[in-house]
Amino acid sequence: xxxxxxxxxENEPGALSRVVGLFSQRGYNxxxxxxxxxxxxxxxxxxxxxxGDDKIIEQITKQLNKLIDVVKVMDLTEGPHIExxxxxxxxxxxxxxxxxxKRCVDIFRGQIVDVSPSGYTVQVTGNSEKLDAFIASLxxxxxxxVVRSGVSGLSRGEKSLRL
Amino acid sequence: xELLSGGDILIRALHDAGIKHLWxxxxxxxxxxxxxxxxxxxxxxxxxxxxxxxxxAADAYARVTGEVGAVLVxxxxxxxxxxxxxxxxxxxSIPLVVISGQVTQDKIGxxxxxxxxxxxxxxxxxxxxxxxxRQEDIAETIxxxxxxxxxxxxxxxxxxxxxxxxDPNVKVAYKFPEKVKIRSYQPTTKGHSGQIKRAVKQxxxxxxxxxxxxxxxxxxxxxxxxxxxxxxxxxxxxNTLMGxxxxxxxxxxxxxxxxxxxxxxxxxxxxxADVILAVGARFDDRVTNTPSKFCPNATIIHIxxxxxxxxxxxxxxxxxxxxxxxxxADMIEQIKESGKKPDSEALAAWWEQIEEWRSRHGLYxxxxxxxSGGDIIKPQDVIKMLHKVTEGKAYVTSDVGQHQMFAxxxxxxxxxxxxxxxxxxGTMGFGLxxxxxxxxxxxxxxxxxxxxxxxxQMCIQELSSLTQHQLPVKIINLNNQALGMVKQWQDMQYGSxxxxxxxxxxxxxxxxxxxxxGHVGMKVKRYEDLEAAMRECFAMKDRTVFMDIxxxxxxxxxxxxxxxxxxxxxxxLSKTERT
Ligand SMILES: Cc1ncc(C[n+]2csc(CCOP(=O)(O)OP(=O)(O)O)c2C)c(N)n1
Ligand SMILES: [Mg+2]
Numbered sequence: 001x002x003x004x005x006x007x008x009x010e011n012e013p014g015a016l017s018r019v020v021g022l023f024s025q026r027g028y029n030x031x032x033x034x035x036x037x038x039x040x041x042x043x044x045x046x047x048x049x050x051x052g053d054d055k056i057i058e059q060i061t062k063q064l065n066k067l068i069d070v071v072k073v074m075d076l077t078e079g080p081h082i083e084x085x086x087x088x089x090x091x092x093x094x095x096x097x098x099x100x101x102k103r104c105v106d107i108f109r110g111q112i113v114d115v116s117p118s119g120y121t122v123q124v125t126g127n128s129e130k131l132d133a134f135i136a137s138l139x140x141x142x143x144x145x146v147v148r149s150g151v152s153g154l155s156r157g158e159k160s161l162r163l
Numbered sequence: 164x165e166l167l168s169g170g171d172i173l174i175r176a177l178h179d180a181g182i183k184h185l186w187x188x189x190x191x192x193x194x195x196x197x198x199x200x201x202x203x204x205x206x207x208x209x210x211x212x213x214x215x216x217x218x219x220a221a222d223a224y225a226r227v228t229g230e231v232g233a234v235l236v237x238x239x240x241x242x243x244x245x246x247x248x249x250x251x252x253x254x255x256s257i258p259l260v261v262i263s264g265q266v267t268q269d270k271i272g273x274x275x276x277x278x279x280x281x282x283x284x285x286x287x288x289x290x291x292x293x294x295x296x297r298q299e300d301i302a303e304t305i306x307x308x309x310x311x312x313x314x315x316x317x318x319x320x321x322x323x324x325x326x327x328x329x330d331p332n333v334k335v336a337y338k339f340p341e342k343v344k345i346r347s348y349q350p351t352t353k354g355h356s357g358q359i360k361r362a363v364k365q366x367x368x369x370x371x372x373x374x375x376x377x378x379x380x381x382x383x384x385x386x387x388x389x390x391x392x393x394x395x396x397x398x399x400x401x402n403t404l405m406g407x408x409x410x411x412x413x414x415x416x417x418x419x420x421x422x423x424x425x426x427x428x429x430x431x432x433x434x435x436a437d438v439i440l441a442v443g444a445r446f447d448d449r450v451t452n453t454p455s456k457f458c459p460n461a462t463i464i465h466i467x468x469x470x471x472x473x474x475x476x477x478x479x480x481x482x483x484x485x486x487x488x489x490x491x492a493d494m495i496e497q498i499k500e501s502g503k504k505p506d507s508e509a510l511a512a513w514w515e516q517i518e519e520w521r522s523r524h525g526l527y528x529x530x531x532x533x534x535s536g537g538d539i540i541k542p543q544d545v546i547k548m549l550h551k552v553t554e555g556k557a558y559v560t561s562d563v564g565q566h567q568m569f570a571x572x573x574x575x576x577x578x579x580x581x582x583x584x585x586x587x588x589g590t591m592g593f594g595l596x597x598x599x600x601x602x603x604x605x606x607x608x609x610x611x612x613x614x615x616x617x618x619x620q621m622c623i624q625e626l627s628s629l630t631q632h633q634l635p636v637k638i639i640n641l642n643n644q645a646l647g648m649v650k651q652w653q654d655m656q657y658g659s660x661x662x663x664x665x666x667x668x669x670x671x672x673x674x675x676x677x678x679x680x681g682h683v684g685m686k687v688k689r690y691e692d693l694e695a696a697m698r699e700c701f702a703m704k705d706r707t708v709f710m711d712i713x714x715x716x717x718x719x720x721x722x723x724x725x726x727x728x729x730x731x732x733x734x735x736l737s738k739t740e741r742t
């Protein structure tokens with residue numbers, strides 16, 4: 001099952017490599033990874049998605065907590081949460097296709113952020129499944145390139161991950 | 164405030180952190196530091212012959228004293244040579260601070276001469292690591308490194324220091340922090356009281372209890388609590404390879420080591436137990452055999468300071484995160500307060516069963532090997548003789564192989580920190596430098612390195628350091644003229660096809676070799692000469708003696724778990740007999 005793990009990390013050189021290294025060293029999977037500093041410059045917030053059974057996920061969170069640079073760890077998927085991913089996508093859109101692609105973008109509440117005679121650059125945000133569905137909705141072979149930010153997330157309500 | 168260079172600050176900080184001995188080897192990136200060592204006399208630097216040995220020696224020093232060991236190496240090859248030692252310490256949770264020189268910061272990343280990314284290379288085998296970028300940060304980093312290394316589940320910490328940071332021309336104020344606080348690191352010591360209550364209830368209700376104690380008990384200085392609890396309840400105790408000495412080896416309640424080469428009685432009792440109190444042990448694959456067949460009837464209580472050790476391979480029914488010392492003390496108190504006693508009838512029946520197992524196939528009651536005599540010397544008998552001659556009081560270090568298992572099985576360790584071996588990584592070459600470290604800690608005690616002719620050659624160069632630093636140790640070389648443990652596996656699983664485990668008459672004359680380094684060499688080939696020779700060896704208090712003892716090359720280590728797919732009680736008891 002897919003899990004979203006949120007980590008508060010000391011903003012120290014090498015801290016990220018310890019997290020990533022842990023996953024490869026112990027044979028866990030990282031499906032997506034995003035990281036950036038927070039409003040507190042000494043801290044980074046890292047969100048990663050992984051999959052595995054409960055036993056593996058328990059080990060992953062314990063092992064992450066054991067890293068000295070890790071301040072806090074939370075498995076967002078344990079409770080209600082908000083999940084977002086941003087995708088930028090270049091798609092062929094010439095002639096008759098142009099309107100068809102535009103319609104798809106509208107349905108998925110995407111935005112056309114750049115235009116060229118032969119195509120569009122589209123921005124779509126949402127959970128990963130929505131982005132997958134958008135890709136699937138475009139005619140096969142028309143996608144030129146795709147870049148996805150990886151999942152970011154927060155828990156809903158009062159619950160928070162902070163110092 | 165006093166102004167000091169980075170090199171001086173480093174040495175001063177090591178001293179303020181409590182370091183007496185620094186094991187090391189110089190080189191370009193560490194030269195400023197070595198110059199700082201030259202102008203002081205507070206920290207005693209010990210020059211070794213290979214960086215691996217520096218780490219093993221510091222590691223053993225930490226194991227026997229309970230203090231933090233310290234190492235200094237240069238960048239590049241000095242740092243990479245230290246890696247095996249660091250990995251060894253990491254696997255056995257030994258507190259170490261390893262300082263490595265690094266190229267100057269302006270050269271980092273340029274593939275400069277003797278540049279290795281030490282932080283990167285060591286990352287998977289350290290508890291934590293630091294790259295020090297400013298003189299002002301040295302003292303605090305050293306204080307943090309010692310704090311991290313020695314608290315929680317201990318482990319090695321690397322401190323990488325670029326050469327410009329120790330520049331003698333740049334001086335800054337020195338201040339060693341009185342207290343260290345790391346907001347992202349707060350190890351738990353006290354166990355959850357509700358869990359402890361549940362555990363005590365479960366423990367008192369047991370009909371077939373076992374106490375399974377590992378190296379964590381020794382690391383936490385909890386041997387006393389372990390003994391008190393075991394005696395209070397009259398429950399049987401087994402130790403892991405790393406836990407030997409935490410409970411007295413010669414005690415009636417001790418069933419011997421468990422695991423792959425553990426005793427029949429402890430492995431069998433574990434298999435049939437209904438409640439297992441695992442304390443400071445981590446259900447290693449060398450203990451459990453096939454995890455799915457591990458102790459099918461047992462409720463497992465698991466005390467460990469490291470949450471990742473709990474339910475990693477075997478699910479714990481009652482997990483307790485905390486220091487073994489504190490948690491065991493709490494349990495003892497609760498048991499005493501409750502006034503409750505274990506089920507004496509069930510316990511008597513359990514002990515009766517255990518005694519029957521013990522008399523049937525016990526390591527110490529029903530010999531697992533043939534007799535020694537004439538030119539046949541059984542390796543097991545050498546260990547028994549070592550125990551007799553040293554009255555069970557020596558610090559025993561070992562290398563890795565059959566000799567290590569014989570030492571673990573037959574030298575009945577009565578005290579914690581007496582047995583020093585590389586259990587987790589299984590590092591051949593550990594024994595001799597480890598003996599050096601133990602002797603530095605306890606110059607008045609006998610230190611014996613039980614080794615094999617294979618292992619001893621992996622750090623043999625340290626015979627020279629022993630001479631220089633006057634650290635007389637006794638090397639007990641169980642010479643079976645083969646990589647015996649590998650040979651045993653080739654016998655058992657590969658139709659005795661001896662692939663590359665023999666030396667074809669290339670072994671050195673160890674007597675002459677020892678003499679070349681200024682030591683005493685002895686060769687023993689007849690069993691009748693063994694006792695006198697060993698007594699003579701240990702009588703030479705101020706000499707390192709290399710006893711080259713020719714043991715029966717056909718001997719195997721038994722018992723041995725049947726694998727794959729065996730449970731704990733599935734054991735080979737001899738070459739032909741199994742449970
Ligand atoms: C550095 C290292 N290399 C290889 C091994 C694998 N290994 C384990 S035991 C052993 C044989 C050891 O031979 P020896 O020291 O003579 O001991 P014996 O088993 O003969 O008593 C080997 C090669 C190891 N443990 N460590
Ligand atoms: Mg050998």
